[in-house]
Amino acid sequence: MLLRIISIVFPIFLVVIIGVFYGRKHRPEMVAANRLNMEVFLPALIFTALAGKSFALTDNMPSIVGSLVIVIGSGLLSWPVARAMGFNPKTLVPPTMFNNVGNMGLPLMLLTFGDQALGAAVVLMLIATLLQFVLYPWMINGNSPLATVWREPFILAAALGVTVSLTGITVWPPIMTxxxxxxDISLGLMIFSLGVRLSTAKLNAWSIGVTGAILTPVTGMITAWIFCELVNIPRADQDILFVFGALPPAVSNFIFAERYNQEPDKVASIVMIGNVMAIVFVPLALALRL
Structure with missing residues (x-):
């Protein structure tokens, strides 16, 4: 069991570490690469997963509902904790809700559960990302750009992929190839980019950083466990949702905090410490479910 867990998490953390060291030495400008990933490589991955013959929307309903419950439930659990500890809930709560399902979650689930989990993993990422685009601005300033989020390439790719899946249209195989x-470029680039981003993050607030780093996987796993206990879903879906709940805060939380000027230094600490502490919480989640 220990060897299996190590074999799952080691490749991910190794690529992250390589990204950290490369980032510290060369300070690469990742804006163009990340934009390519968001606008080309990731949409291609999403379309391939959703338009493939192995994907069925009804089979992935547990992932859709479960991800909604975990994201919102994590926020509801962490909000009173933030108030009780004297932290600004607008700073602490969003990172506990929106975890690293892109950079870390997708590769982790593929390594853990195999290619058959790609559809569910993509659905989890889509739901979490869409909720972040909609809920984060609303939580900070009461506004939500719902009308513009549908222009994002990953949403368009998802809509196209689901349409192909539901209609039974056969896409010309060379296009799918x-x-x-x-x-395939997207996964490695996401993990490497995470390392580069972490290499420049600063730890200016240890207390809120450690609190958020612990609160994110704990509230996620608790919410996932409660949902799976109350709803009768297959064991495979339960395992995927539990691992999803155990993921650390997403790097995109720092980007959103900068955009809305919501104490970005503190959010950076939450993200950085959270992804370091994933070395503990991700293997723990795998040990509990495998």
């Missing part, structure tokens, strides 16, 4: 080639 091209999308798969582009999509």
């Amino acid at each position: 091209a999308c798969k080639i582009l999509g």
Whole structure:
């Protein structure tokens, strides 16, 4: 069991560490690479996963509902904790809700559960990302850009992929192959980019950083466990949702905090310490479910 857990998490953390050291030495400008990933490689991965013959929307309903419950439930659990500890809930709560399902979650679930989990993993990422685009601005300033989020390439790719899946349209195989080639670039680039981003993050607030780092996986796993106990879903879906709940805060939380000027230094600490502490919480989640 220990060897299996190590074999799952080691490749991910190794690529992150490589990204950290490369980032510290060369300070690469990742804006263009990350934009390519968000606008080309990731949409190709999403389309390939959702338009593939192995994907069925009804089979992934547990992932859709479960992700909604985990994201919102984590926020509801962490809000009173933030108030009780004297932290600004607008700073602490969003990182506990929106975890690193992109950079870390997708590769982790594929390594853990195999290619058959790609559809569920993509659905989890889509739900979490969409909720972050909609809920984060609303939580900070009461506004939500719901009308513009549908222009995001990953949403368009998801809509196209689901349409292909539901209608039974057969996409010309060479097109699917091209999308798969582009999509395969996305996973490695996401993990490496996470390392580069962490190499420049600063720890200016240890207390809120450690609190958020612990609160994110704990509230996620608690919410996932409660949902799976109350709802009768297959064991495979339960395992995927539990691992999803155990993920650390997403790097995008720092980007949103900068955009809305919501104590970005403190959010950076939460993100950095949270992803370091994933070395503990991710293997723990795997040990509990495998």
